[in-house]
Amino acid sequence: MLDVKFIAENTEEVKRQLANRSGSYDVDIVKELYAKRRELLVETENRKAMRNRVTDEIAVIKRNKGDATELIAKMKALGEEIKQFDAQLAEIEPALKEAVLSIPNLPHESTPVGKDESCNVEVRRWGNPRTADFELKPHWDIGANLKILDAPTAAKIAGARFTVYKGLGARLERAIINLMLDTHTQRGYTEVMPPYMVNRDSMYGTGQLPKFEEDAFSVKNNGYFLIPTAEVPVTNMHRGDILDASSLPIKYCAYTACFRAEAGSAGRDTRGLIRQHQFNKVELVKFVRPEESLAELEALTFDAEIILQKLGLAYRVVSLCTGDIGFSSGKTYDIEVWLPSYNRYVEISSCSNFFDYQARRMNIKYRGENGTAFVHTLNGSGLAVGRTTAAILETYQNADGSVTVPQALIPYMGTDIIR
RNA sequence: GGAGAAAUACCCAAGUGGCUCAAGGGGCUCCCCUGCUAAGGGAGUAGACUGGAUAAAACUGGUGCGAGGGUUCAAAUCCCUCUUUCUCCGCCA
Numbered sequence: 001m002l003d004v005k006f007i008a009e010n011t012e013e014v015k016r017q018l019a020n021r022s023g024s025y026d027v028d029i030v031k032e033l034y035a036k037r038r039e040l041l042v043e044t045e046n047r048k049a050m051r052n053r054v055t056d057e058i059a060v061i062k063r064n065k066g067d068a069t070e071l072i073a074k075m076k077a078l079g080e081e082i083k084q085f086d087a088q089l090a091e092i093e094p095a096l097k098e099a100v101l102s103i104p105n106l107p108h109e110s111t112p113v114g115k116d117e118s119c120n121v122e123v124r125r126w127g128n129p130r131t132a133d134f135e136l137k138p139h140w141d142i143g144a145n146l147k148i149l150d151a152p153t154a155a156k157i158a159g160a161r162f163t164v165y166k167g168l169g170a171r172l173e174r175a176i177i178n179l180m181l182d183t184h185t186q187r188g189y190t191e192v193m194p195p196y197m198v199n200r201d202s203m204y205g206t207g208q209l210p211k212f213e214e215d216a217f218s219v220k221n222n223g224y225f226l227i228p229t230a231e232v233p234v235t236n237m238h239r240g241d242i243l244d245a246s247s248l249p250i251k252y253c254a255y256t257a258c259f260r261a262e263a264g265s266a267g268r269d270t271r272g273l274i275r276q277h278q279f280n281k282v283e284l285v286k287f288v289r290p291e292e293s294l295a296e297l298e299a300l301t302f303d304a305e306i307i308l309q310k311l312g313l314a315y316r317v318v319s320l321c322t323g324d325i326g327f328s329s330g331k332t333y334d335i336e337v338w339l340p341s342y343n344r345y346v347e348i349s350s351c352s353n354f355f356d357y358q359a360r361r362m363n364i365k366y367r368g369e370n371g372t373a374f375v376h377t378l379n380g381s382g383l384a385v386g387r388t389t390a391a392i393l394e395t396y397q398n399a400d401g402s403v404t405v406p407q408a409l410i411p412y413m414g415t416d417i418i419r
Numbered sequence: 420g421g422a423g424a425a426a427u428a429c430c431c432a433a434g435u436g437g438c439u440c441a442a443g444g445g446g447c448u449c450c451c452c453u454g455c456u457a458a459g460g461g462a463g464u465a466g467a468c469u470g471g472a473u474a475a476a477a478c479u480g481g482u483g484c485g486a487g488g489g490u491u492c493a494a495a496u497c498c499c500u501c502u503u504u505c506u507c508c509g510c511c512a
Contacts, residue, residue, distance in 0.1 A: 041481085046471095046481095052480095078492085365467090
């Protein structure tokens with residue numbers, strides 16, 4: 001979340017910066033509630049100060065066996081007043097909190113201005129899209145023919161938007177996960193295996209709640225949520241912490257399954273591995289000093305790109321515009337892999353710098369030279385595994401229906417061809 | 420799932436309603452003494468958050484004993500709910 005005080009004191013500036021985002025946000029209500037809260041706070045705190053003083057006087061009188069009846073009666077009345085002011089505060093504070101939480105991050109000045117994805121700016125390309133002198137098949141057909149991807153069986157045991165991986169298909173998915181984790185840990189990330197379920201506080205911390213509850217699966221027994229991304233458990237590991245400045249930057253990588261309800265995606269990407277209720281992802285998460293976060297975003301994006309380069313998959317990097325970046329993000333690069341079946345680049349990673357937005361929400365600070373300050377948090381997929389599998393199957397397919405295993409995966413696969 | 424115990428600051432820990440705006444110790448920081456080590460003496464050590472005041476400070480309130488409520492003039496202390504940890508029982512990969 002943004003700093004309440006900052007919003008209250010720079011309301012017009014905040015409005016101006018949010019104007020380039022999609023959606024509309026009530027900034028004035030924050031200013032109003034903040035002023036109201038401060039008024040009440042002064043009233044109630046003055047009374048509490050009085051109470052503290054007189055209570056001490058009563059204690060002294062009692063100790064000397066004196067009579068404090070009159071003072072106690074007075075304090076009783078004061079107590080009632082305090083209760084009333086506290087009650088008013090108890091109404092305003094949640095309202096103020098909600099109002100602030102519903103305001104998204106301010107786009108960074110380097111984020112291109114635009115109203116939707118058509119205004120995103122391509123930053124660079126790597127590799128060449130696959131071409132062939134035969135007709136390239138979509139990965140769902142390749143997978144079905146090779147009997148390594150089985151959607152009908154998944155539909156039987158679960159439902160739509162699930163896949164059973166079999167044989168070398170399962171092994172391919174696992175090989176990709178291992179390549180990613182090995183690569184990232186060699187480059188300084190600490191591997192983390194977190195819970196796949198989290199509590200409400202964690203979902204609030206990273207911004208999935210309160211606004212996007214219908215996108216997540218919740219668990220009936222205990223009110224937990226299935227994680228939509230490892231970002232949630234991993235970033236929340238340090239919720240409420242004050243980190244030692246010397247420990248920064250902290251860099252984590254985590255493989256987890258991810259669960260998304262995909263509400264509002266009916267009819268889109270219904271075939272294949274592109275949009276599933278459950279999918280695998282390796283996530284990168286960083287906690288860094290504020291002055292380093294922009295450079296760390298570039299580094300993080302490159303760390304994700306390396307996987308695609310190792311796999312020889314053509315991709316491009318896109319800087320999302322103000323209308324397309326996520327709610328909590330101030331700056332985001334999407335990495336898009338070339339997918340022959342879609343005949344375009346498809347998102348395979350989203351690397352974001354949240355600046356202090358998540359840190360303020362989660363109260364993650366570091367102790368530096370000038371006292372404490374909020375850290376900056378970043379994350380990005382490194383990468384979405386299912387989509388990587390899809391891209392490999394399509395990019396490395398042969399005319400006879402077999403799939404050549406990319407060089408980097410051969411040690412993990414134990415074979416150089418899937419047939 | 421059942422029964423019991425616990426949660427106090429960086430760590431250990433005292434504290435059953437008002438002389439605790441939390442004792443004492445360890446550790447840490449600084450100073451003195453001694454002097455390449457060790458030992459001794461002294462001072463500091465509740466942070467974080469949030470108000471008021473100010474040009475900015477100095478200054479001055481509030482909150483704070485796992486979390487949230489409640490009782491009371493007054494709560495670390497009494498009551499309720501929750502979380503976590505430990506012990507025992509049950510179940511279990």
